[in-house]
Amino acid sequence: MKKNRIIIICIALFIVLAGSFTAYHFIHSSQENTNGVVIDKDATEWKKELPNQGNQGIKIPGYGNLSVAAGEKNWNITLLNPEGDNCYFKYNITVGENSDPIYISDYIEPGKAIKSFKVNKALKKGDYTIYMNIETYSMDGENTRMNGASVKANLQAV
Numbered sequence: 001m002k003k004n005r006i007i008i009i010c011i012a013l014f015i016v017l018a019g020s021f022t023a024y025h026f027i028h029s030s031q032e033n034t035n036g037v038v039i040d041k042d043a044t045e046w047k048k049e050l051p052n053q054g055n056q057g058i059k060i061p062g063y064g065n066l067s068v069a070a071g072e073k074n075w076n077i078t079l080l081n082p083e084g085d086n087c088y089f090k091y092n093i094t095v096g097e098n099s100d101p102i103y104i105s106d107y108i109e110p111g112k113a114i115k116s117f118k119v120n121k122a123l124k125k126g127d128y129t130i131y132m133n134i135e136t137y138s139m140d141g142e143n144t145r146m147n148g149a150s151v152k153a154n155l156q157a158v
Contacts, residue, residue, distance in 0.1 A: 039088075040106035042114050043081075058085050058146070063132055063153035070125035070157040075103075076116045079132070083111035087146055092133040095123070095155075107137065123157040130155045 059082040068075045081089035088107040091114075095102055102119040132151040138144040 038106045040108050040114055042117065043108045043112040044115065045112060058087060058136055060134060060149045060151065063151050065154045065156070066130070067156045067158055068123065071122045073118050073120070073122045074116060075119055078113050078115050079105055079108065079117065080113040081108040081110050085110045085136075087136040087139055090135040090137065092135065093119070094131045094133065095128050096130075101133075123155075125157050128155045128157065129153070 061078075061080045061082060063077075066077055068077070079089075079091045081087075088109060089105075090107055091103070091105040092101045093103040094100065102121050103117055105114055105117070108114060130153050132153060133148070134151065135148045136146040138146055
């Protein structure tokens with residue numbers, strides 16, 4: 001009787017562990033598809049409206065004057081892929097004439113945005129020109145590179 005109870009407990013424990021492993025694998029594998037597209041885990045739903053840009057294809061957000069804290073690596077700047085775009089966005093941010101990126105996002109789905117991110121180099125106090133280089137990729141499973149844009153913005157580190 002005691003032996004049967006131990007066997008039942010072991011089987012139940014095995015089922016719980018197997019279910020936990022399966023659930024963990026399912027949740028974490030959903031971030032990458034079979035073509036190597038890694039969806040940025042920091043991207044969240046974006047509910048704000050953008051100014052009407054007409055029917056011009058891919059909608060690219062504009063950036064005017066931005067500010068960040070000098071000496072800080074965490075920036076609160078929204079990196080958006082507008083709803084209605086039928087492509088992934090990937091941001092590559094550079095400062096001035098330097099082509100080395102200070103931040104590269106993973107893929108951002110349409111209707112989602114990254115609201116804050118960590119750059120690899122803090123900026124000293126001053127005025128900078130930054131480039132939001134936006135790469136776009138098809139969502140058809142082929143991950144084909146599409147049109148992109150380089151959006152110039154003024155950044156003040158205060």
